[in-house]
Amino acid sequence: MAESTTVSESVRIEREGDVALVIVDNPPVNALSWHVRQGLFDGIARATDEGATAIVVICDGRTFIAGADISEFGGGAPQAVGLQEVQAAMEDAPVPVIAAIHGTALGGGLEVALCAHYRVAVASAKFGLPEVNLGLLPGAGGTQRLPRLVGVPKALEMMTTGRHISSAEALDGGLIDEVVDGDAAALRSAAVALAGRAVAEGLPLLRVRDRDEKVAEARGDDQLFADFRKSIARRTRGFLAPEYNIQCIEAAANLPFDEGLKVEGKLFMELMTGPQSAAQRYYFFAERAANKIPDIAKDTPLIDVQKVGVLGAGTMGGGIAMNFANVGIPVTIVERDQEALDRGLGVVRKNYERSRSTTPEQVQERMGLITGSTDKADFADCDMVIEAVFEDMDLKRSIFRELDGICKPGALLASNTSALDINEIAAVTSRPESVIGMHFFSPANVMKLLENVRGEKSSDSVVATTMAIGKKIGKVCVMVGVCPGFVGNRMLFMRGAEAERMLLEGATPAQIDSVLYEFGFPMGPFSMMDLAGLDIGWKEEESSSSTIREILCENGRRGQKNGRGYYTYDPASRAATPDREVEQLIQDFAVGKGHEQREVSDQEILERLLYPMVNEGAKILEEKIAIRGSDIDVVWVNGYGWPVYRGGPMHWADSVGLAEIVDKIEGYRESLGGAHWELSPLLEQLAESGGQLQTHTS
């Protein structure tokens, strides 16, 4: 065991001959906490003072430095040397400095590695500047150094997506100098060998800041930047950070390094002190907190899910099955008859064939993992069965009675119901402890959110398993309790109720939708209804012109699927156009019902759509349906398109001010009435006490 010298609580030095290894050990992800920065700075100084002929910067644990310590951004950390000083100490060191990388070199971690003279990495390592996902930009020279190594087009793509690239891609792109197969030990010896070679062969101390050839290719090329801006406009609508990242790369191309660094520093601080990054940094930790169920021990035994069953191959069943096949878990999907089965499997194959990220070999491999059947007995050896048949309680109860008789002891039985009572479903089985809700969102193979619905008898093992398997299939999981509509749909119902009401008062579908679109949602409630289909649950023979949706259906409007809904859709481009005939139908219906028509302002529309959601969110916390306020935000960001740069409905409400919202809710209760305007006592109490919804735990 090499002799080691402690430099700070998370950094030590070890020597291999004349090579000094400055080793970071700051679990869980070696973030650049103050003591890491101080340790790196002091370690490099000490190594050179003690005559090291080369220095290797390397990390213990599962990863290289995964960035600045985001938890320090709020302030309060002890004063320590800044990252720029650490980087200057590396870049200007009198001896070769090698960065040895495993796991993920991200954000400030990659920016540290870019200040080494050479970089070596294991084949499994990943590299990225994902600050844009925190509403930020790389604030430690990354915007100036990355394009100098990989070129402007790649830097633009990496910094506006936050994508993690592989070692192979990094080597190919000039970001690193060497890739070594093997583990941490292999990495250490390869780095020491490279250090030795650098000394022996007198290799130059290459400072990335001095490289110009790659950025020169884009110097003065405004078209390149204009085209890139155009190519990401749709994807980054409403976000500030992507544009700020582009401006920094423009500076890298057109200005001397230190001038570019000034531009980076100025734009970084603008983002860091702004509401968008505050929301996105809050959201980073909110998503990680959602994984934790306070009363479920970390070592709760999990059900070993080696084989999954899905009942129903309709809109949801097919997508649910794909999630498991995508991670190599065989799935048996059962339909009520061959025709429905063939239709369902046909949709699955088409979705795979249409997906750009799935190769033909993968299509075959994944379809090979999905077995179709019309016999529920084929679920007998499944470890987990997810039911996704029609939303009908009697049907679901009879299904679970059957599954109880078919499935092996210990199998997890889940329902994908959107709103029905999981306890009532569980009660028909002899094993309610094995029953839980797993509420996927459409399209189930795309949407990230999985709302796991804990029944009053669901066992700890079943609860823990749904969270673990959800993460394994790439979902963001939130555990919620049983109530009609759970968390997401329950709040959505409140928004929908006010949207319908405002139509009757004179607002148009287009006006209401544009308010939410401008707020940052991908679409408003009426475009969403057209997408889902206006005729879900509508029966012509029972229709009685009693709601706007019935009248539209009675007038042959089904939504996007027949090109006519609240909007008219261009058959080729699918572009939506407001439809005067619809507005007239609504007005006639409203006047017929005695509703006075008036101008409704955009601000009123926003308040009447979002404040009932906030109020309902508070009620959900009061009833302990959600564990914490931030879970509600995770549900809305991942399941309903709430713009992440506004944090989610709870974070947003706190930023608006709960007292202001309470005032408005009381006003609307007076003027409009309705259960959804009954003020939540928790909301009132937090408004009075200056508390917050986002940090409230129930």
Ligand code: T1G
């Ligand atoms: N700071 C503080 N804590 C962090 C952290 C960070 N950068 N990254 C992760 N954690 C915590 C996380 O909260 C969790 O804690 C635990 O580590 C495991 O994380 C100047 C300004 C590295 C790919 O954006 O993408 O550098 O919940 O559950 O799924 O330019 O974490 O266990 O208590 O996510 O294996 C840029 C952020 C920062 C990378 C690992 N860096 N991290 O994923 O584990 S800004 C990032 C990740 C910056 C500079 C700028 C992922 C990961 P807990 P995890 P994972």
Ligand code: NAD
């Ligand atoms: P769907 O009508 O598209 O599909 C239901 C499928 O179940 C049909 O193919 C039908 O043939 C099959 N089926 C019915 N009875 C069956 C039986 N006894 N045995 C085997 N198969 C049977 O419905 P969907 O939209 O996929 O919804 C399924 C469930 O998922 C519902 O509970 C719904 O509330 C829920 N859900 C739907 C969405 C959505 O956006 N569509 C989102 C989340 C949850």
